Amino acid sequence: MEKSILIIGACGQIGTELTLALRNTYGNESVIASDIREGNENLMNSGPFEILDATDYDALEEVIAYYSINEVYLMAAMLSATAEKFPMRAWNLNMNSLFNVLNLAKEKKIDKIFWPSSIAVFGPNTPKEDTSQSTIMEPSTVYGISKQSGERWCDYYFHKYGVDVRSIRYPGLISWKTMPGGGTTDYAVEIYHKALSEGTYTCFLKEDTELPMMFMEDAIKATLQLMDAEPENVKVRCSYNLSAMSFTPAQMANCIQKHIPDFKISYEPDFRQAIADSWPGSIDDQEARRDWGWKAEFDLEKTTKEMLENLAS
Numbered sequence: 001m002e003k004s005i006l007i008i009g010a011c012g013q014i015g016t017e018l019t020l021a022l023r024n025t026y027g028n029e030s031v032i033a034s035d036i037r038e039g040n041e042n043l044m045n046s047g048p049f050e051i052l053d054a055t056d057y058d059a060l061e062e063v064i065a066y067y068s069i070n071e072v073y074l075m076a077a078m079l080s081a082t083a084e085k086f087p088m089r090a091w092n093l094n095m096n097s098l099f100n101v102l103n104l105a106k107e108k109k110i111d112k113i114f115w116p117s118s119i120a121v122f123g124p125n126t127p128k129e130d131t132s133q134s135t136i137m138e139p140s141t142v143y144g145i146s147k148q149s150g151e152r153w154c155d156y157y158f159h160k161y162g163v164d165v166r167s168i169r170y171p172g173l174i175s176w177k178t179m180p181g182g183g184t185t186d187y188a189v190e191i192y193h194k195a196l197s198e199g200t201y202t203c204f205l206k207e208d209t210e211l212p213m214m215f216m217e218d219a220i221k222a223t224l225q226l227m228d229a230e231p232e233n234v235k236v237r238c239s240y241n242l243s244a245m246s247f248t249p250a251q252m253a254n255c256i257q258k259h260i261p262d263f264k265i266s267y268e269p270d271f272r273q274a275i276a277d278s279w280p281g282s283i284d285d286q287e288a289r290r291d292w293g294w295k296a297e298f299d300l301e302k303t304t305k306e307m308l309e310n311l312a313s
């Protein structure tokens with residue numbers, strides 16, 4: 001059967017690059033981008049686009065029927081920092097959109113789902129280093145609670161109804177094509193923009209806050225790899241741990257200074273510090289490597305070179 005793919009939340013940080021990558025692989029007309037608002041020109045002009053509210057089941061069902069969609073990537077979500085400000089809105093968006101898609105698959109209206117989880121499923125009682133796939137979780141943020149609940153529902157729908165849902169716990173993602181919005185790891189993108197435009201950056205996290213991060217090209221590669229894996233190889237149906245690099249704001253600033261020697265960083269931690277403090281510093285992703293051959297390519301040096309070159313051009 002021909003693939004017909006719907007991306008929900010296509011204009012966001014991951015959605016934009018994911019849509020472009022999927023269009024490259026499967027052809028522009030087979031990949032329908034959708035979002036609650038319009039996105040960047042590249043995305044809008046390269047294939048079909050629909051304005052779609054992921055919490056509206058009927059609208060979703062209509063788009064799926066119209067384009068004979070068989071695969072859905074549900075990328076719409078409210079991220080950690082914004083979710084702390086609007087807990088109920090975050091819960092409603094993050095959970096209702098997931099239930100809509102899971103129920104459409106349960107009713108056999110779609111065959112396969114990708115849904116992103118996050119390192120935010122872990123909490124202050126989780127072991128901090130090399131955090132394993134299955135360990136103490138107890139997330140202390142609204143976003144983390146929604147992602148952990150979502151993981152349990154994905155696992156439930158797989159075992160109870162045979163829904164082919166696949167998921168990754170993304171770390172902080174670093175990209176130059178689209179800005180992130182409302183996350184705690186956003187500093188790791190903002191810093192490059194400010195280093196180039198102003199030569200200085202005030203970081204909202206402390207200098208020694210270590211967090212797991214990944215360059216977007218690796219994140220997209222992992223997503224496509226997981227979705228291409230044979231169903232019997234996808235042994236984790238809640239969400240896979242995924243790792244590429246871990247660093248602190250100070251280490252990142254040092255790396256930028258190798259390219260921009262005058263770059264200066266200062267620190268003014270705000271409410272996002274508590275969120276970051278509740279998350280792991282590094283992640284053990286042996287299940288993803290074992291089950292579908294995951295291997296990261298970008299470390300901090302390579303990411304920094306790529307970010308500065310692309311943002312400067």
Ligand code: AKB
Nearest residue numbers: 079080118183184185
């Ligand atoms: C956030 O900071 O909220 C996200 C995430 C780690 O899921 N980037």
